Amino acid sequence: MSIGGGIFLIVVGAILAFAxxxxxxxxxxHLIGYILMAAGVLGLILGIALLARRRSVTSTSRTGIDPVSGERVTRRSTEGDGPVL
Incomplete structure (x- = not known):
């Protein structure tokens, strides 16, 4: 659930609970409204927590000349902190 989904559930729950x-x-x-508002708050908190979590990636590129053949060789490697969701 995203931040927008959480806000939507809070609004719909408030309408059902109060209006x-x-x-x-x-x-x-009214109870269904309160349940939807609680689910919206939980979704909003989870959305913000996932948004705040950053994934850092380090990309390295090395270029050199092969001493045997004289050709240019490029090596690229990428390292990340965690899984991509």
Whole structure:
């Protein structure tokens, strides 16, 4: 869930909890609103935490001349901190 999804759930939950004034048999609309707001807050916190986590990548390129053949040789390597999600 992204930050936008969390904000959307908070807004829909607030509308159901505070602005809607009707009843459905066997369903508490206000409780559903509170549950959606809690899920939105949790999604918002997770979205911010994942956004704040940075992935650093180190890229190295080395160029040299092969002493045997005289050709130019380029080596490239990339190192990262963690898995890409």
């Amino acid at each position: 809607v004034n009707f009843t459905v048999a066997g369903v508490d609309i």
